[in-house]
Amino acid sequence: MHNSQDVQVPFGPQHPALKEPESFLVTLRGEKITASSVKIGYNHRGIEKACEERTYIQDLYLIERICGICSHSHATAFSQAVEEIAGLEVPKRALYIRSLIGELERVHSHLLWLGVAGHEIGFDTLLMYTWRDREVVMDILSLLTGNRVNYGMNTIGGVRRDITPAQAKEVLKAVDTLEERTKYYIKIATQETTIIDRLSGVGVLSKKDAISLGAVGPTARASGVARDVRKDDPYAAYGELDFKVITTNTCDVYGRTVVRVLELMESYKMIRQILKDIPEGAITVRAPRKIPAGEAASRYEAPRGEDFHYVRSNGTEKPDRVKVRAPTLANVQAVSKMLEDRYLADMPIVIAAIDPCFSCTDRSIVIKNSGTRNSKTVPWEVLHVQSIEWYKEHKGIDFSALNKKYAKHFKI
Amino acid sequence: MIRPGRMFKQLVSSFFKKPATLNYPAERSGMPEGFRGKLKFTPDKCIGCLMCMRDCPTGAIKIKKIAEKQFECEIDLGKCIYCAQCVDSCPKKALEITQEFELAKLDRKKLTVVFNAENKGEAR
Missing domain, CATH: 1.10.645.10 (Cytochrome-c3 Hydrogenase, chain B)
Structure with a gap:
């Protein structure tokens, strides 16, 4: 619920009180926090995928x-x-x-x-x-x-x-x-x-x-x-x-x-x-x-x-899939609850109290609209075509010639 | 007794103590035995099985055959993570760890060091 007294303040991803890049959007009424949401994902390093490319x-x-x-x-x-x-x-x-x-x-x-x-x-x-x-x-x-x-x-x-x-x-x-x-x-x-x-x-x-x-x-x-x-x-x-x-x-x-x-x-x-x-x-x-x-x-x-x-x-010598759920991912949801009706000045210590490690956490998958009427399954071929289109439109790079050359590796 | 300033006594006593830190590089604490520093390669012991290359997590180590039963080793100290897995993998103990840790160089090329009959761990 927002009314005219509420002010939304972005806290992070770069903030002196935080040791790592993560973002909190806090809704303030005066000095009090009425709502907050956590956004992580600034430190994603692709470690799980990299594990699939290496031996045990x-x-x-x-x-x-x-x-x-x-x-x-x-x-x-x-x-x-x-x-x-x-x-x-x-x-x-x-x-x-x-x-x-x-x-x-x-x-x-x-x-x-x-x-x-x-x-x-x-x-x-x-x-x-x-x-x-x-x-x-x-x-x-x-x-x-x-x-x-x-x-x-x-x-x-x-x-x-x-x-x-x-x-x-x-x-x-x-x-x-x-x-x-x-x-x-x-x-x-x-x-x-x-x-x-x-x-x-x-x-x-x-x-x-x-x-x-x-x-x-x-x-x-x-x-x-x-x-x-x-x-x-x-x-x-x-x-x-x-x-x-x-x-x-x-x-x-x-x-x-x-x-x-x-x-x-x-x-x-x-x-x-x-x-x-x-x-x-x-x-x-x-x-x-x-x-x-x-x-x-x-x-x-x-x-x-x-x-x-x-x-x-x-x-084989390499794993097929590695999934890591670091402890911070389990605790970070609780931060929003802990911050409710508290003062803004408490925020750094409340976040620090879960002993967060955000770069450990940043390997989650977000599934949008899962199980709703808006959800749809996109096949690999369509995604592949879309990615080529996206690069052409947004980055001005045309991969279609290169793609034809290496078509046999893409299993299409 | 609950009151503020419980650490005050500790603070005062610290005035009369030596600093906890060392005046590096003038003073040194020394590395513990078994510290994983720069690698050392003995060319005579190498049999060229390439197990170290296969197990290296970062691809920092390269073994090259230069003549019959003669091998040279090239280590990229910028890539090396000092895990010493190659030391464990080597069946002939041709690789060892040393306690050398001050390895920064101003030139990136100098980070690639070579071990062979003439060169003992310097850049080429």
Whole structure:
């Protein structure tokens, strides 16, 4: 409903409060947001299509680069799917190492988020200190995997690097330091009035809305939805680890902060447990180059929420189809709900609170007028002719001569 | 106790501490063991199976036959993503990773480095 008092303000795609290009169209009445809509798609990189052109081994490194923060999540989800199709039994030790890197990644992602949240509410002191402490876990990740980001730890059928006892000792030392610092941040988050007053009651997403909008990860858990793939559908070594799913019922940004800092403590517990219980043995099984025909879906609890990968193979060295649903795509719909009846000034922190990663998300398909009277099916031949016409009309390029020359490749 | 300024004590104590950052390039932290830096190729070990070329995700590596049982390797450091998959794929361990990471060049052509009997990882 629009009346004369409503003003529509475009927010993004380039905006100082946003870290990535995405666009929000907000309808304002005074300072209050009455409606908002999200538009994504500015960062589309065509990774899924590119995966179809490369072998499974090459895809691992491409998939890993979907996200810089949760690169291990994507690579693990993809390799899990491929291993399921190929029927590979991954060694226990490899599964434990996967979980270890996954938890270390969660620690670095949550500390990063805490800093970003501090920055968005003007508490830059918190940003400086959390990011300083995050370097401890980054150093550990580079020690174990050989890189600070894009670890390259996974391969089809296991992991690429083993963990030596000396490295395990280093990890435990770092976890002790991080745990002490995290206890300090829990104290800050629960006692500092700047944080409590600024974040309480901001970006409210009720439990009912969280379920109906399909929120995942810390966003859902802060609304009281105990949804965690590590518990619900255990993968890697999580079935044998003892941990709690952290939930709060405050349903606001403050709850999301508390969930994340308390999850850090669970991660430290898990890391210690993994290093204590890690079985001896091989770290990889030999994987075939040609993966037999089949399809598999794989789920992974990334730091931001559930990450979903679908892989279909056709018996060759290259996959037939790869589909990635990054956690932000599940959470971004909830942002419009969270912003309703809130002030414009809350917008940056509400968006930041879902820990968005828009370039991970930008691979969705939009089907217009699906199932309505206006829907129609356009055959490939017609599309092909249309594309030639479009280029001739809009770009002044005539492809018809070239098209005749290569007609036999187009299967028309 | 809920009150503002909970980080104040930390801030004051930081005044008397060394900075957390290093004065790079004068001071260096050093790379961890196993860091994936610039690749190194040993021509004597190569058997020309081309597995590295087949597995490289970006097509950065090229193995050329220059004479009977002699191979040279050309690596485009601009394309290389330093995943070290070629090191894993090589059956004869002709490829290794080094800890060298300061690889920026002002000339794009100098990014293509060649390893053969005479040249040990410099531009041609």
